[in-house]
Every structure is written in C-alpha cells, then in structure tokens.
Amino acid sequence: xxxxxxxxxxLRSRIEMGMYQEGQRLPSVRILSAEHGVSLGTVxxxxxxxxxxxLASPAPxxxxxxxxxxxxYLLPTMRDSERTPLDILEWDEIYKVTANTPDxxxxxxxxxxxxxxxxTLKPLMKSLSHEAKxxxxxxxxxxxxxxxxxxRTQISRLIIDSGCLIGPNEIIITAGCQEALMCSIRSxxxxxxxxxxxxxxxxxxxxxxxxxxxxxxxxxSHPLTGIDLESLELIAEQWPIRAVLVNPNCNNPLxxxxxxxxxxxxVTLSRTFGFFIIEDDTYGxxxxxYPRPQTIKSLDTEGKVILCGSFSKTxxxxxRVGWVVPGxxxxxxxxxxxxxxxxxxxxxxxxxxxxxxxxxxxxxxxxMRINYKANRELxxxxxxxxxxxxxxxxxxxxxxxLWIELPDGVSAYELxxxxxxxxxxxxxxxxxxxxxxxxxxxxxNYGGLLNDRAEHAIETMGQLVSDLNVSHMLR
Amino acid sequence: xxxxxxxxxxLRSRIEMGMYQEGQRLPSVRILSAEHGVSLGTVxxxxxxxxxxxLASPAPxxxxxxxxxxxxYLLPTMRDSERTPLDILEWDEIYKVTANTPDxxxxxxxxxxxxxxxxTLKPLMKSLSHEAKxxxxxxxxxxxxxxxxxxRTQISRLIIDSGCLIGPNEIIITAGCQEALMCSIRSxxxxxxxxxxxxxxxxxxxxxxxxxxxxxxxxxSHPLTGIDLESLELIAEQWPIRAVLVNPNCNNPLxxxxxxxxxxxxVTLSRTFGFFIIEDDTYGxxxxxYPRPQTIKSLDTEGKVILCGSFSKTxxxxxRVGWVVPGxxxxxxxxxxxxxxxxxxxxxxxxxxxxxxxxxxxxxxxxMRINYKANRELxxxxxxxxxxxxxxxxxxxxxxxLWIELPDGVSAYELxxxxxxxxxxxxxxxxxxxxxxxxxxxxxNYGGLLNDRAEHAIETMGQLVSDLNVSHMLR
Numbered sequence: 048x049x050x051x052x053x054x055x056x057x058l059r060s061r062i063e064m065g066m067y068q069e070g071q072r073l074p075s076v077r078i079l080s081a082e083h084g085v086s087l088g089t090v091x092x093x094x095x096x097x098x099x100x101x102l103a104s105p106a107p108x109x110x111x112x113x114x115x116x117x118x119x120y121l122l123p124t125m126r127d128s129e130r131t132p133l134d135i136l137e138w139d140e141i142y143k144v145t146a147n148t149p150d151x152x153x154x155x156x157x158x159x160x161x162x163x164x165x166x167t168l169k170p171l172m173k174s175l176s177h178e179a180k181x182x183x184x185x186x187x188x189x190x191x192x193x194x195x196x197x198x199r200t201q202i203s204r205l206i207i208d209s210g211c212l213i214g215p216n217e218i219i220i221t222a223g224c225q226e227a228l229m230c231s232i233r234s235x236x237x238x239x240x241x242x243x244x245x246x247x248x249x250x251x252x253x254x255x256x257x258x259x260x261x262x263x264x265x266x267x268s269h270p271l272t273g274i275d276l277e278s279l280e281l282i283a284e285q286w287p288i289r290a291v292l293v294n295p296n297c298n299n300p301l302x303x304x305x306x307x308x309x310x311x312x313x314v315t316l317s318r319t320f321g322f323f324i325i326e327d328d329t330y331g332x333x334x335x336x337y338p339r340p341q342t343i344k345s346l347d348t349e350g351k352v353i354l355c356g357s358f359s360k361t362x363x364x365x366x367r368v369g370w371v372v373p374g375x376x377x378x379x380x381x382x383x384x385x386x387x388x389x390x391x392x393x394x395x396x397x398x399x400x401x402x403x404x405x406x407x408x409x410x411x412x413x414x415m416r417i418n419y420k421a422n423r424e425l426x427x428x429x430x431x432x433x434x435x436x437x438x439x440x441x442x443x444x445x446x447x448x449l450w451i452e453l454p455d456g457v458s459a460y461e462l463x464x465x466x467x468x469x470x471x472x473x474x475x476x477x478x479x480x481x482x483x484x485x486x487x488x489x490x491x492n493y494g495g496l497l498n499d500r501a502e503h504a505i506e507t508m509g510q511l512v513s514d515l516n517v518s519h520m521l522r
Numbered sequence: 523x524x525x526x527x528x529x530x531x532x533l534r535s536r537i538e539m540g541m542y543q544e545g546q547r548l549p550s551v552r553i554l555s556a557e558h559g560v561s562l563g564t565v566x567x568x569x570x571x572x573x574x575x576x577l578a579s580p581a582p583x584x585x586x587x588x589x590x591x592x593x594x595y596l597l598p599t600m601r602d603s604e605r606t607p608l609d610i611l612e613w614d615e616i617y618k619v620t621a622n623t624p625d626x627x628x629x630x631x632x633x634x635x636x637x638x639x640x641x642t643l644k645p646l647m648k649s650l651s652h653e654a655k656x657x658x659x660x661x662x663x664x665x666x667x668x669x670x671x672x673x674r675t676q677i678s679r680l681i682i683d684s685g686c687l688i689g690p691n692e693i694i695i696t697a698g699c700q701e702a703l704m705c706s707i708r709s710x711x712x713x714x715x716x717x718x719x720x721x722x723x724x725x726x727x728x729x730x731x732x733x734x735x736x737x738x739x740x741x742x743s744h745p746l747t748g749i750d751l752e753s754l755e756l757i758a759e760q761w762p763i764r765a766v767l768v769n770p771n772c773n774n775p776l777x778x779x780x781x782x783x784x785x786x787x788x789v790t791l792s793r794t795f796g797f798f799i800i801e802d803d804t805y806g807x808x809x810x811x812y813p814r815p816q817t818i819k820s821l822d823t824e825g826k827v828i829l830c831g832s833f834s835k836t837x838x839x840x841x842r843v844g845w846v847v848p849g850x851x852x853x854x855x856x857x858x859x860x861x862x863x864x865x866x867x868x869x870x871x872x873x874x875x876x877x878x879x880x881x882x883x884x885x886x887x888x889x890m891r892i893n894y895k896a897n898r899e900l901x902x903x904x905x906x907x908x909x910x911x912x913x914x915x916x917x918x919x920x921x922x923x924l925w926i927e928l929p930d931g932v933s934a935y936e937l938x939x940x941x942x943x944x945x946x947x948x949x950x951x952x953x954x955x956x957x958x959x960x961x962x963x964x965x966x967n968y969g970g971l972l973n974d975r976a977e978h979a980i981e982t983m984g985q986l987v988s989d990l991n992v993s994h995m996l997r
Contacts, residue, residue, distance in 0.1 A: 138857060145667050145860065163662040172662075175654035175869070179647050187638040187647075187838035192620050222697050222842070222863035229862050233733075238713060255861040258708075363662035365868030367697070382613060385620065386730040387704050388697035392867050393840030394650070 049308050050085050051092035052272075055100075058093065062102055062113055063121070073103060073111040099304075099336055100271060100442045101427070120431070120440035123301070123452040125267040125275065126484050130282055132241045132262035135481040140460075141250045144474055153467075154504050156491040157474035159299065161447065162418065163363050164496070167411035171362060174398035186394050192385055194220025194370070195396040201403035202356070202370055208338060209296075209331060210345025211354070211372070219371050219381055220391045223364070224329045224357030227371035229255050230387065231325050231353045232292075234379035236261055240289040243282065243322075245274045247450070247479035247488070249299045252292055252327065256481075263481045264288075270441050270450070273298060273305035276312050283320040290323040296331035296340050300450045300479055300490040302443020304334055310343045317351040324352045329369075332361050332412055334445035335420045350374045358399055360446070361412060366395045419447045419494060426493035429502055433509030447494030450476075453487040453512055456519040462489065465511050471504040524783045525560050526567035527747075530575075533568065537577055537588055538596075548578060548586040574779070574811050575746055576902070576917045595906070595915035598776070598927040600742040600750065601959050605757055607716045607737035610956040615935075616725045619949055628942075629979050631966040632949035634774065636922065637893065638838050639971070642886035646837060649873035665868040667860055669695025669845070673875035677831070677845055680878070683813060684771075684806060685820025686829070686847070694846050694856055695866045698839070699804045699832030702846035704730050705862065706800050706828045707765075709854035711736055715764040718757065718797075720749045722925070722954035722963070724774045727767055727802065731956075738956045739763075745916050745925070748773060748780035751787050758795040765798040771806035771815050775925045775954055775965040777918020779809055785818045792826040799827045804844075807836050807887055809920035810895045825849045833874055835921070836887060841870045894922045894969060901968035904977055908984030922969030925951075928962040928987055931994040937964065940986050946979040 061067055074082070076090045083090075094111050097103035103111045144157050178186050193199065199215035206213055221227040228251065236242060238260035244253060246265035256263055264286065266278045273295055282288065291313070295305035305313075317324050326343045334340055344354040353376060357369035368391060373380035402408055426449055430440060441450035453459060459475040466473060476488025495501070533548070542548055549557070551565045558565075569586050572578035578586045619632050653661050668674065674690035681688055696702040703726065711717060713735035719728060721740035731738055739761065741753045748770055757763065766788070770780035780788075792799050801818045809815055819829040828851060832844035843866060848855035877883055901924055905915060916925035928934060934950040941948060951960025970976070 138860075142667075142856075142860075145664075145864075158664070160663055168662070172654050176651040179650035179654055179873075187643070187840045188635055189620075189633065189839045192617075222867075225860075225864040226862060251861065251864070254857070258858055258861045364664045364864075365662045367863065367865075367867040381617075382729070383733055385613075385617075385700075386726065386733045387701060387862055388842065389620075389700040389726070389839075390842075392697075392842040392870060395867060395870075398654075 049306070051089045052096060052306055052308070054079070054083060054085065054089065054093040055096040058097060059100070059102055067113045069113050069115055071113050072109070073113060075110050095336070099444045120438065122270040123439045123441055123450055123488065125269060126246060128246055128265045128267055128278065129482065130264060130278070130285075132264055132286065133482050135253055135257035135263060136483055138254050138257065140475060141254060141478045144478060152470050154471045154500060156504065157472045158492060159360065160364060160492065160494065161360050162415070162494045162496070165411070165414060165418070167407070167414045168362065170405070170407050171398060171402040174401040175394060178394035178398050186397060188393065190390045190393040190396055192390050193381065194218065194391060195393070195400055197404065198396045198400035201400055205403070205408070206342070206356070209328065210341040213372050217372055217374075217377070219373065219377075219384055220396060221369045221371055221384060222367045222388050222391050223359050224327060224355050224369040225251050226384065226387060227355035227357070227369045228252055228325065228327060230380045230383040231355060231371055231373065231376070232256060232259055232261070233383050234373065234376045235323050235325070235353070236289050241286055243279060243288055243291040244481065245293055245298070247300055247476065247485055248292075248481075249294055249327065250478040253481050256292075265481055265484070268298065268301060268303070270301050271303050272309055273303050274313070276309060276316065280316060283316060283322065288320060288322040290325055291317070292325045292327070293343070294327040294329070295343055296328055297333050297443065297445030299330060299446065300448050301441050302446055302448055302450070304340045304444045307341060310341065311346050314343060314346050314351065318349060325355065326352055327355050329355070329357045329360050330446040331356070333416060333419060333447070335416055336444070337416070344372065361415065362399065366399065367392060368395050368399055416445075419445070422447065422493040422497055423449070425497050426491075426505070429505040430509070433506045435509070435513060438512070447492055449491050449493055451489050451491065453489065454516045454519070455487060457487050457512060457515045459485070459487055459489045461515055462508070462511055466508060469504070469507050471507065524781070526564045527571060527781050527783065529554070529558060529560065529564065529568040530571040533572060534575070534577055542588045544588050544590055546588050547584070548588060550585050570811070574919045595913065597745040598914045598916055598925055598963065600744060601721060603721055603740045603742055603753065604957065605739065605753070607739055607761065608957050610728055610732035610738060611958055613729050613732070615950060616729060616953045619953060628945045628947050629975060630947050631979065632947045633967065634835065635839060635967065635969065636835050637890070637969045637971070640886070640889060640893070642882070642889045643837065645880070645882050646873060646877040649876040650869060653869035653873050661869045661872060663868065665865045665871055667865050668856065669693065669866060670868070670871040670875055672879065673871045676875055676878035680883070681817070681831070684803065685816040688847050692847055692849070692852070694848065694852075694859055695871060696844045696846055696859060697842045697863050697866050698834050699802060699830050699844040700726050700730075701859065701862060702830035702832070702844045703727055703800065703802060705855045705858040706830060706846060706848065706851070707731060707734055707736070708858050709848065709851045710798050710800070710828070711764050716761055718754060718763055718766040719956065720768055720773070722775055722951065722960055723767070723956075724769055724802065725953040728956050740956055740959070743773070743776060743778070745776050746778050747784055748778050749788070751784060751791065755791060758791060758797065763795060763797040765800055766792070767800045767802070768818070769802040769804070770818060771803055772808050772918065772920030774805060774921065775923050776916050777921055777923055777925065779815045779919045782816060785816065786821050789818060789821050789826065793824060800830065801827055802830050804830070804832045804835050805921040806831070808891060808894060808922070810891055811919070812891070819847065836890065837874065841874065842867060843870050843874055891920075894920070897922065897968040897972055898924070900972050901966075901980070904980040905984070908981045910984070910988060913987070922967055924966050924968055926964050926966065928964065929991045929994070930962060932962050932987060932990045934960070934962055934964045936990060937983070937986055941983060944979070944982050946982065
C-alpha cells in the first residue's frame with residue numbers, strides 16, 4: 048500500500064480508538080512529516096483521504112480537526128464468505144424493489160435513482176424535445192448498432208478523465224449499464240463458470256449471473272477500500288475463476304473508491320490467474336473529489352478489463368443509455384447486443400451527444416457532486432440525530448447511497464415492512480448478496496430532495512430500529 | 523384446409539397454368555358456387571383471398587378479372603431443407619446490413635425500416651417532445667419493469683383485433699421486438715435445444731438462436747401460406763423440437779399471411795408434440811386487408827404460444843418499444859428482461875401510450891396500410907417494367923417487403939456489391955437462412971418514398987441482373 052494510505056489508516060485507527068476526540072485539532076502536517084519520515088505531500092494526501100472519508104475537517108490556516116462525531120460511526124463489518132461457488136438465490140425481494148412503480152405518495156429511499164430535478168438537466172430535455180420534433184428526419188429510425196457516432200466520440204473524450212485512451216470505435220452504446228453488464232457477462236462467461244463478486248454487490252449484476260447460470264463466490268469488501276484482495280487471491284488459487292465483477296468507484300452500495308494501488312494489485316492478480324475483470328464504472332463520475340478516480344481499465348495493459356459505464360446515474364435512468372468498452376470481446380459483445388435489443392433508442396442518444404458536445408455534462412456533474420456531497424452530510428447528521436441504537440454506517444466517497452448496518456438481530460425486512468406503512472421505501476441488504484447475507488443491513492438513497500418529509504422518514508426509521516432492537520433483546 | 527382456400531388454390535393453379543388470361547373475366551360467384559357445390563359466401567371468400575394475393579381484381583358490378591400480368595410473377599421456390607439440426611452460420615453479412623449507418627446518399631432498400639415521414643406520426647412526435655419537456659417530472663426516471671401501465675392497457679385493447687383477450691398484467695414491454703424474441707427464446711430454450719424456424723426467416727431471430735447456442739431445423743415456407751406443416755410434422759416425429767419460431771402475419775421476408783386453418787393445425791401439432799410456439803407478430807397490423815388476421819396466440823388454449831409484438835414497424839424503430847405476452851413463462855421472461863436492459867425507456871413508452879389513447883394509432887395504421895399497398899403495386903409495376911430475366915417474386919399480403927428470386931446462378935451478393943456502387947443498398951437472401959441458402963434471392967423494402975430515384979434504382983437493378991445472368995450463362 049502507498050505511504051499516504053498507511054498514514055491515513057494509522058490516523059483513522061487513532062481517531063476510532065479515541066486518541067483524538069471529536070472537534071480536537073489533529074497533528075500538523077509538518078509534525079507528522081517529521082514523525083513518520085514522509086514528505087509533506089504524503090501527509091497532505093493522507094489528510095485528503097481522511098477528509099473524503101468524513102473523519103477529518105480542514106480549517107483555513109489552522110490545520111485539521113477530528114470531524115464531529117456523527118460522521119464517525121463505526122464502519123459496516125465485513126462478512127465472512129463461504130469461499131466456494133454458490134448458486135444464486137431467488138430474486139423475489141429484488142423484484143419487489145424494482146418491479147413496482149410505487150404510488151406518488153411513497154418516499155422512495157430504496158431505489159437507485161439520481162436526482163433529476165436540477166436545472167442543469169434542462170438543456171438535455173430541450174435537446175430531447177428538439178430531437179422528437181424532427182419528425183421527418185431519421186431520428187425515428189434505427190441508429191447504428193454500435194451507437195451514435197457523435198455520442199461515442201463524446202464518451203471517448205469523457206473517459207480520458209478516468210485515465211482511458213479509447214477511440215469511438217472501441218465503444219458500443221447499450222440500453223443502460225445493465226445491458227452493458229449482461230452483454231459482457233454473456234460474452235466472457237459460459238454456463239457453469241465461476242465469477243467472483245464483491246460482497247455486498249449490486250443486485251442487477253448478481254441477478255445477471257444467476258440468469259446466465261453462473262456460480263458466484265462472494266468476496267467481502269472493506270467499506271473504504273473495496274474487495275479484499277487477500278481473500279480473492281486465496282480463492283483464485285483454489286478455483287478456476289473466469290471473471291471478477293467489480294464496482295470500484297463510488298461502489299454501490301458501500302460508496303468506497305478503491306485506492307489506485309489496490310486497483311493495480313487487482314490487475315496483477317488478473318494476469319497471474321488469467322481471469323477477466325468486468326468493471327462497472329456507473330458511479331465513477333460522481334466521486335466527491337476532483338479529478339475523478341481512475342478506472343481499473345486505465346491500468347490494464349493486457350486486455351483483461353471490460354469497462355461498463357452509463358448515463359443512468361449521472362443524467363437520468365429513464366433514457367436507458369449506457370456503454371461498454373469490450374476490448375478483445377468487441378465482436379462477441381456487439382453480436383450479443385444486436386440480438387438482445389438491436390440498436391439503442393435513437394433520439395435519446397442524439398440528445399445526450401448534443402448535451403455533451405456543448406460542455407453541459409461537466410457543468411451538470413459539478414453541480415451533482417456538490418449536491419450529493421451536501422446531502423451526504425445532511426443525511427448522516429439526521430442519522431446521528433435520530434438513531435440511538437448501535438448502528439454502523441458507510442462513508443461514501445461519492446454517489447448517493449448510504450449503507451447502514453442495524454444492530455444484530457434487527458431484521459431489515461421487518462423494518463422495511465413497517466416503514467412501508469409510513470409510505471417510506473428502502474432497499475433491504477439481502478438483495479445485495481447472492482446467498483442471503485446482510486439481513487440486518489439497509490441501503491438508502493440520499494440523492495433526492497432532503498426536505499422535512501425525508502427528515503421525518505429518517506426519524507421514523509430511527510424509532511422503528513430502536514423498537515425492533517428492544518423487541519429482539521426481550522425475545 | 524377450409525373450402526374457400528381449396529377453391530382459391532384451384533383458381534390460382536388455373537390462372538398460373540394460363541387457363542384464364544391476364545385481364546380476362548373469371549367465372550362468376552354464382553357459377554362457381556354451383557360448379558363446386560359450395561355456398562356463395564365461400565366463393566366470395568376465395569375471391570377475397572385471390573385479391574389479397576394480387577391474382578384477381580374486382581370490377582364494380584361485373585365480377586372478377588385476372589390481374590395484369592406484372593402481378594403474377596411465378597412465386598419464389600420452396601427450398602428443400604436438411605431436416606437435421608444445424609449450427610447457425612456466421613453473422614458477418616447481417617452485420618454489414620445492420621451495423622453501418624449508410625451515408626445520406628445511399629438509398630436503403632435493404633433495411634427493415636417503415637416509412638416515418640407521414641403526417642399521421644406528427645402527434646406522436648408532439649407527445650414525445652411534450653414528455654421530454656416535463657423535466658421535473660418522473661419521465662426521466664425508471665419506468666415500471668413490466669412497462670408503463672397505460673401503454674400495457676392500450677396494447678391489451680389493440681390485440682383484441684387479433685383475437686386475443688389478454689390483460690395488461692400479462693404483457694411485458696420490451697426494447698423492441700428483438701428483446702421480446704430474445705427473452706422468449708432464453709426463457710423457453712436451453713443451450714443445445716432444437717428450434718424449428720421458417721425458411722426463409724428473419725435474421726434477428728436466427729442470430730438470437732445462434733447466440734443462445736441453439737440448433738435449428740429450417741422448414742420451407744410456401745410463399746403464400748407459410749411454414750410447410752407436413753415437413754414440420756415429419757421433423758417433429760424425428761427430433762425433440764423445443765419450440766417453433768414463426769412470423770405468420772405479413773411474414774418477413776415473404777409477406778404471406780398464414781391462413782387460419784393452418785394456424786390451427788400448427789397449434790394442434792404443438793399439442794401433439796409438446797413444442798412451444800414463439801409467434802412474432804411484428805408486421806401483423808400492416809396486413810392490407812381489414813380486419814387484420816388473427817394471431818396463432820388467439821387460437822391457443824393450452825399456453826403453448828408466446829406472442830411478441832412491436833411498434834418498430836408500425837410507428838418507428840428508433841423508439842425501441844415492443845412487447846411480449848409470455849403466458850406461463852411470465853416470471854422467467856420478466857427476470858430475463860430485468861437483467862437484459864432493466865426497464866424500457868420511459869418517455870418513449872408514455873408518448874406511445876398517449877398517442878394510442880387518443881385513437882391516433884388506428885388512424886396512422888389505416889394510412890400506412892393504404893400507402894404500403896399502393897407502394898406494392900408501384901414497385902411490382904417497376905419490376906415488371908425493368909426486369910426481363912426470369913425472376914420469381916413474392917406476393918406480399920401486408921408489410922413492405924418484396925422477396926425476389928433471381929435466375930439460377932445469379933449471385934445476390936454480387937448484385938448487392940454492384941448496386942452499392944450506384945448508392946443502392948439491398949438485403950441479400952443468405953442472411954435469411956441459417957445455412958447459407960437463398961444465394962440468388964434479395965429482399966427489398968418498398969415502404970419508403972418511391973420517387974424517381976427509387977425507380978431509377980430498380981431500373982439499374984434490372985439491368986445488373988440481366989448482365990449478371992448473361993455472364994453466368996456464358997461461363
């Protein structure tokens with residue numbers, strides 16, 4: 048691991064052990080540099096990491112302070128995995144979260160929806176509306192099966208920020224990231240293959256593996272640094288892993304950004320053991336720090352990584368536009384895409400291309416990063432205000448999900464059930480596992496409007512968790 | 523077979539043998555009724571069938587006449603099939619037709635595109651534009667995974683015309699018919715299964731079977747009545763057929779409408795041999811006669827038929843909205859749809875729902891049926907004017923495709939190559955077979971604007987075919 052992250056780790060342990068109290072001043076950059084024999088830059092980098100993790104706050108000209116306690120909940124625990132290939136459980140619960148369009152009256156904290164009522168999206172809607180009006184033009188016809196060329200060109204430029212030099216002809220546009228993942232999985236894997244997933248993991252990816260008849264091994268993720276590489280190595284020694292499916296930047300559901308040196312280590316493992324990496328970068332552009340983190344793809348020199356991306360979480364999911372950079376699997380992925388849904392919806396692609404070519408996507412992203420970061424603060428404040436039981440909470444470095452581990456024995460399913468009576472919907476932890484783990488975990492979305500109603504929902508949630516905890520203790 | 527189609531068959535043979543000459547009056551309804559001992563209604567029905575097939579034309583108060591010769595080209599020949607399960611050939615040629623968006627300068631007669639520059643589509647574009655402007659509303663968010671409820675309700679009403687009583691909750695909206703077919707095939711079949719397809723057959727369906735690792739048996743289709751049921755029965759006796767994939771209404775590429783009694787016979791076979799029927803009704807609403815023909819699904823009482831439909835060919839392919847009625851495979855198809863592309867694009871669904879709820883879809887269909895029928899006449903006129911070699915031509919009863927069998931030894935591929943130098947693109951017959959058949963066949967689209975340029979393209983085509991035929995004879 049790099050020096051700065053070692054140092055950050057040390058400081059974090061000290062904060063968590065109570066050596067530095069909430070609001071207290073942390074050692075200066077100069078002192079730490081001398082104490083640990085590292086450069087000033089390294090200490091500054093370590094502090095930046097602690098800031099991103101919500102542990103330290105900078106104060107102008109007076110160094111760093113331990114952030115207020117509400118931000119230093121214990122991190123969610125890593126669950127031991129079975130370390131053997133498993134069949135994936137049924138999808139009934141996921142269906143409940145995804146299949147029903149809830150009434151207008153339900154506050155949807157459970158779904159993976161970005162905020163779409165921001166003025167920075169207005170020009171996109173104008174482009175779309177404009178496209179729709181060109182009724183005599185070919186906007187109604189099939190788009191190129193690879194995707195609109197202008198859009199591919201824009202994406203090619205966009206992903207330079209993540210360290211990738213990829214030409215428009217290496218990109219295929221898909222109906223959202225889900226189709227990108229599905230085509231990648233179907234192109235790389237056959238029925239009966241073994242794929243490693245992070246635990247917890249995005250349910251759409253797990254279910255895709257299920258439908259494809261693939262067995263999975265879950266490898267626990269550290270809530271700040273991602274998939275546990277030591278476990279992964281042990282597993283790869285024992286099993287013929289075909290691919291590893293990861294969501295390393297602003298992970299769904301944990302919100303971590305995998306540090307670069309760990310990304311590099313994963314690429315090295317892929318070379319050693321010959322597995323492929325399917326990288327889901329859906330949330331990467333929503334990292335709170337700027338510039339955005341690199342993709343694993345950008346570190347790949349041997350064509351081991353397939354990169355999947357999307358506008359569903361940065362612009363709007365209803366547009367159904369994502370992409371894939373399939374590398375050596377290009378022909379197979381394109382063929383799979385062709386038989387899956389043909390070309391992607393025409394006007395939607397053209398509208399996004401126009402939006403991007405005017406530089407409006409970056410403006411929109413900047414705003415969303417600021418909004419989501421502010422929302423993360425507000426949501427964690429509410430949680431520390433309304434939850435009194437011993438919970439553990441993730442520290443997202445981007446995106447708009449918070450992962451909450453409820454006290455042992457408190458059923459997320461029961462909580463979800465009771466909350467629905469208050470017209471509040473959440474995602475239960477179980478759907479993020481292929482084997483029924485995380486029964487006492489929930490994922491909530493802080494991306495939407497955090498108004499009085501949302502605060503009241505968190506208050507109710509805190510109360511219900513306490514109630515459930517008490518009844519569990521009395522049992 | 524029903525009496526009226528027996529009678530029509532007899533009359534057709536007589537016309538084709540030259541017993542009744544072009545422009546000559548055909549026997550009156552009364553005489554035929556007496557001669558064959560059938561009711562007046564039966565004769566009338568037989569004449570209606572001949573009209574649809576372009577063989578007879580009614581004249582007010584003076585009976586029926588043999589249509590002008592240009593309409594009575596010999597029908598394309600039925601090709602013998604191997605009658606054993608085959609692996610499907612590569613898709614390189616299909617890729618050429620579908621993958622490249624040609625320059626504006628190319629006249630695309632090869633693609634499966636409807637005419638989209640009709641004023642009856644204008645309100646749809648208005649709805650879409652209107653949807654796009656509701657930028658603060660949930661039009662940007664995920665739609666219900668089953669599809670927009672209003673749209674499913676409208677489809678449920680629409681398909682009553684094809685004889686189906688299907689509720690909105692039995693319908694799943696998909697990203698075009700291609701996704702409907704793919705989800706159906708993946709839900710019903712496993713790798714290694716055997717599926718029967720019509721020959722010739724829609725390339726998207728064949729390629730889906732290929733990607734799914736399915737073996738196919740091609741059963742020849744009669745150019746007026748569809749899949750040869752006698753061959754099918756022989757094959758089903760010999761092989762464990764999992765499913766039969768058919769496109770019975772305005773077949774792509776042959777344009778036939780399978781007669782009802784043959785549809786019934788197919789359903790009976792499915793019961794006898796236990797196979798499923800995947801029915802692609804993409805073009806059914808474009809049948810020239812009204813009311814539109816029944817679907818096979820409407821004759822199915824035992825849940826053996828999965829119905830797939832689409833707005834791609836009736837409204838616009840760029841919208842990517844289709845549907846599937848999966849019957850007993852509902853859960854599996856929905857799960858496959860969820861992992862394939864998630865929900866279908868939101869605004870597109872809502873715009874179509876609005877368009878339909880105002881009754882505008884039926885108005886649009888009426889107009890398209892008239893346009894396409896007129897275009898069929900014009901195109902066949904051009905063909906008889908500009909082709910002098912001995913070709914065979916299909917007699918489409920709906921849709922906008924003409925299937926032309928060139929003289930033996932004339933390569934469609936060669937023709938296509940030469941035509942591209944004149945900026946005219948056609949579909950070569952080979953892509954409609956899983957085993958390289960139809961090398962001397964082409965499919966052309968008469969749905970678009972048949973202006974001077976189009977006429978000139980047909981003239982060039984006729985000349986090139988003659989040239990190719992001569993050089994073949996001299997070889």
